[in-house]
Amino acid sequence: MVTSIHQLDDGAWVSVNDSREVNVSDLWQLARSDICDCDPTDFLAEGFVEVSVACGRVEARIAGQCIGCGTDGVTDWLELGRADPDTGAFRSVVPSSVHVPDRRRRLAAKE
Amino acid sequence: MPTKVEGWKDEAYGNEVRERIYEFAEEGWESIPDDEHDAWFERFKWWGLYHQRKGQESYFMMRIGTPNGVLEPGQLEVVADVADEFARGPADNPEFGGAVCDWTTRQSIQLHWIKLEDIPEIWDRLESVGLSTQQACGDSWRNIVGCPVAGKDKNEFIDAWPVAEELNETFKGNDDYANLPRKWKVSVTGCSEGCGQGDINDLAFEPAVKIIDGEETKGFNIRVGGGLSRKEPRLARSIDVFVTPEEAPDIAASCSALFREHGDRDDRFNARIKFLVDEWGAEKFRRVLEEEFVDGELRTAGEDLRDEYTYNAGHNHDDGEGHADHVGVHEQPDGNYYVGLSVLVGRMSAEETRELAHLADEYGSGEVRLTQRQNIIVTDVDSDRIDGFLEEDLLEYHSPEPGVFMRGSIACTGTEYCSLSIVETKNRMVRYGRWMQDNIDVPEGMTNFHTHLSGCTASCAQPQIADISLRGMKTRKDGEPVEAFDIGLGGGLGENPQFADWVEMRVAADEVPGYIRNLVEFFAEAREDGESFRAFIARHDEEALNGLVEPEETSYTDPYMHNTKMTWYPYAEDDDMGSSPAPTNGQGEPLPSDD
Ligand code: HEM
Ligand code: SF4
Ligand SMILES: [Zn+2]
Numbered sequence: 290m291v292t293s294i295h296q297l298d299d300g301a302w303v304s305v306n307d308s309r310e311v312n313v314s315d316l317w318q319l320a321r322s323d324i325c326d327c328d329p330t331d332f333l334a335e336g337f338v339e340v341s342v343a344c345g346r347v348e349a350r351i352a353g354q355c356i357g358c359g360t361d362g363v364t365d366w367l368e369l370g371r372a373d374p375d376t377g378a379f380r381s382v383v384p385s386s387v388h389v390p391d392r393r394r395r396l397a398a399k400e
Numbered sequence: 401m402p403t404k405v406e407g408w409k410d411e412a413y414g415n416e417v418r419e420r421i422y423e424f425a426e427e428g429w430e431s432i433p434d435d436e437h438d439a440w441f442e443r444f445k446w447w448g449l450y451h452q453r454k455g456q457e458s459y460f461m462m463r464i465g466t467p468n469g470v471l472e473p474g475q476l477e478v479v480a481d482v483a484d485e486f487a488r489g490p491a492d493n494p495e496f497g498g499a500v501c502d503w504t505t506r507q508s509i510q511l512h513w514i515k516l517e518d519i520p521e522i523w524d525r526l527e528s529v530g531l532s533t534q535q536a537c538g539d540s541w542r543n544i545v546g547c548p549v550a551g552k553d554k555n556e557f558i559d560a561w562p563v564a565e566e567l568n569e570t571f572k573g574n575d576d577y578a579n580l581p582r583k584w585k586v587s588v589t590g591c592s593e594g595c596g597q598g599d600i601n602d603l604a605f606e607p608a609v610k611i612i613d614g615e616e617t618k619g620f621n622i623r624v625g626g627g628l629s630r631k632e633p634r635l636a637r638s639i640d641v642f643v644t645p646e647e648a649p650d651i652a653a654s655c656s657a658l659f660r661e662h663g664d665r666d667d668r669f670n671a672r673i674k675f676l677v678d679e680w681g682a683e684k685f686r687r688v689l690e691e692e693f694v695d696g697e698l699r700t701a702g703e704d705l706r707d708e709y710t711y712n713a714g715h716n717h718d719d720g721e722g723h724a725d726h727v728g729v730h731e732q733p734d735g736n737y738y739v740g741l742s743v744l745v746g747r748m749s750a751e752e753t754r755e756l757a758h759l760a761d762e763y764g765s766g767e768v769r770l771t772q773r774q775n776i777i778v779t780d781v782d783s784d785r786i787d788g789f790l791e792e793d794l795l796e797y798h799s800p801e802p803g804v805f806m807r808g809s810i811a812c813t814g815t816e817y818c819s820l821s822i823v824e825t826k827n828r829m830v831r832y833g834r835w836m837q838d839n840i841d842v843p844e845g846m847t848n849f850h851t852h853l854s855g856c857t858a859s860c861a862q863p864q865i866a867d868i869s870l871r872g873m874k875t876r877k878d879g880e881p882v883e884a885f886d887i888g889l890g891g892g893l894g895e896n897p898q899f900a901d902w903v904e905m906r907v908a909a910d911e912v913p914g915y916i917r918n919l920v921e922f923f924a925e926a927r928e929d930g931e932s933f934r935a936f937i938a939r940h941d942e943e944a945l946n947g948l949v950e951p952e953e954t955s956y957t958d959p960y961m962h963n964t965k966m967t968w969y970p971y972a973e974d975d976d977m978g979s980s981p982a983p984t985n986g987q988g989e990p991l992p993s994d995d
Contacts (some may be wrong), residue, residue, distance in 0.1 A: 307437040
């Protein structure tokens with residue numbers, strides 16, 4: 290099945306196949322992010338700015354700020370998790386483990 | 401390219417959605433097709449139904465729009481009954497109990513834990529007394545706000561209640577304006593004190609006077625493009641137009657048609673009219689309005705009353721003049737009284753609400769009114785019986801003479817129900833309010849001190865126009881993530897409205913009361929003679945305010961430090977997301993979940 294993704298309520302959450310899966314207010318640990326020089330960037334997600342999906346892999350750019358140094362900004366593309374192409378079931382990544390935002394723009398279907 | 405939401409709205413939106421809600425209610429939660437949840441919940445908003453946050457699937461927040469905050473005789477009791485019967489969730493709130501009513505910052509009513517299956521019965525009861533949830537949320541005309549004592553104010557400039565009523569009748573359910581690019585918030589102010597808060601609305605009618613054919617005519621100046629949301633607060637801007645009260649519906653139609661045609665449907669972040677006014681400027685707005693949306697010529701603005709505005713203007717109301725924040729006992733033109741009760745964070749239990757409805761019937765006309773400070777006013781209290789009313793038990797807690805810190809407290813919905821939230825809000829503000837009342841000496845002459853607490857940048861509690869602005873954040877304490885606030889100072893309305901400067905960032909929630917105490921003590925020592933808090937803050941620049949005093953742990957304790965958004969309900973005994981009973985069926989029994 291085709292994975293359908295929506296970013297709703299001013300970017301408050303990302304829905305994957307019509308189920309709310311990823312929320313603002315999580316803290317994401319980002320390595321080598323462009324947001325700030327903290328390592329890792331201790332990033333409070335305040336809004337999903339863009340979302341995309343390719344082959345079940347759901348990604349987003351997230352607005353928020355590093356709660357270590359206070360710098361705010363929008364991340365490069367981060368993987369949020371994967372949706373099973375057969376069942377549609379979503380497995381989220383764990384925000385509090387370390388993630389590396391990816392500047393490359395995938396050939397993905399934007400929302 | 402139009403957004404996905406626009407696509408859903410094109411397929412079905414507005415009045416037609418009602419039939420589908422009836423069908424879904426009849427057949428139950430599971431009858432909403434799995435792959436259409438997002439689309440339907442977006443459409444439900446137009447009917448005042450907002451799906452509660454993750455962990456609370458199948459439960460809805462329901463908003464009832466009460467124009468100008470007016471509840472006519474008989475309506476409050478029905479609200480109490482509906483809340484009592486239908487607004488109970490799987491777990492109670494430790495401060496407020498099981499079934500509550502929220503009085504909101506836009507003079508509306510909000511209920512929670514509403515089940516789809518109950519909506520037809522609730523609508524029946526509400527509509528039987530003339531209440532409605534139509535357009536209470538969603539992309540259209542929202543509840544119209546104004547001076548809550550319109551028509552009951554001894555010094556008012558014009559009675560704007562009939563104007564608000566007519567706008568409500570004209571634009572509620574009106575298919576021509578049902579599908580706008582984003583929400584459309586309108587304020588109508590007829591008093592000379594500025595308490596309609598026009599400056600933070602999309603469209604504002606502000607009292608003004610103009611000489612027309614040699615005659616002094618009372619009416620309104622028009623402002624557009626105010627709003628607080630996200631980190632982009634804007635004050636409404638004058639478009640140099642005056643209208644008479646009779647012309648209000650026409651100009652409102654023109655402005656909302658302009659928004660309908662020119663608002664940004666490609667980017668919801670950029671859709672509010674405030675951004676169009678940024679882009680165009682007021683002059684172009686006026687020109688396009690006149691050329692494309694108005695028959696004939698617009699009048700230029702009249703003389704406004706803004707230099708008389710006292711509402712949230714940073715004055716201390718000790719002179720008994722004017723209606724200030726509407727709390728307390730005030731005489732009406734007919735010799736009766738209105739009595740404003742301070743309702744901490746705008747929340748009353750269903751039981752208290754029913755009791756208040758009875759008191760309003762017994763001592764007054766049965767009418768009550770909601771304010772934009774989340775308070776409630778009982779109007780038309782018989783002049784002979786005012787003393788009896790003031791002795792009623794209910795008024796001991798919801799008091800017309802509250803302490804300064806209780807009186808000034810406002811809080812939004814927060815992690816209890818809201819998807820956008822970062823932190824817990826209402827219960828925390830209740831605890832802050834009580835602690836401040838018990839632990840901070842009120843500086844001499846200070847009758848007003850506004851603390852507005854919002855759980856995120858959407859700013860539903862209007863944090864930017866308070867003395868103390870609190871906006872949900874996170875920080876780390878001993879390495880652990882905890883709930884926190886950015887703190888702003890110096891906001892308020894009045895002749896020269898001012899948004900807060902954000903001066904202390906990421907203060908752990910349990911150190912906020914200590915910060916406020918330190919700041920108030922500093923103010924008491926360093927102020928000039930009789931200087932108000934707002935004036936005192938205004939005299940310091942942002943740099944001086946940074947680090948003026950320190951946040952500090954105190955005797956205040958905070959049970960909600962632990963990332964309440966990650967729970968299914970912050971106060972449940974077992975609050976783990978995985979322990980949520982939702983979604984549930986019409987009896988509140990858990991349904992097997994899909995994933
Ligand atoms: C797209 C997201 C949202 C934005 C941008 C937003 C923004 C705002 C703003 C600025 C106000 C201040 C009142 C005024 O305009 O004068 C307001 C009011 C309010 N908001 Fe939100 N809000 C959003 C979503 C929510 C959600 C999800 C909830 C709760 C579940 C909520 C609850 C409230 C309440 C209770 C009020 C007062 C009421 C009223 O309109 O009657 N808001 N909102
Ligand atoms: S300010 Fe944020 S947290 Fe509070 S009710 Fe509004 S959207 Fe929710
Ligand atoms: Zn007023």
